[in-house]
Amino acid sequence: MPEILIRCPITGRDVHTGIALAADVFLHTEFETHPVACPYCGARHSWSKKDAYMQFPPERTPSASRKEPH
Ligand SMILES: [Zn+2]
Incomplete structure (x- = not known):
């Protein structure tokens, strides 16, 4: 399951939040602020959610909210 990461504003390094979610769950989850x-x-x-990203290969980044019509 992909893990949620944020970027440290001081060092610019990837910080693990300890939260792992499936991509579709992440997209549909409203996060409160998590220190x-x-x-x-x-x-x-x-x-918050806009700071978070998932540990995915780039083509799997769930930033595009478009959905292919069936
Ligand atoms: Zn830091």
Whole structure:
């Protein structure tokens, strides 16, 4: 299952949120702000859905909300 990552604003490194969701669940889930303890800079980063991305190959990035008509 793909994991949700955010980017540390201080170090620019990928921070694991510890949350893993299926892509379609991620797309349809409204996230509240989740602070995550950053292992790189030691701060807690608040993130929301727009900051989050999934650990996918680029072609699987679920940013395109288009759906192919059947
Ligand atoms: Zn950080």
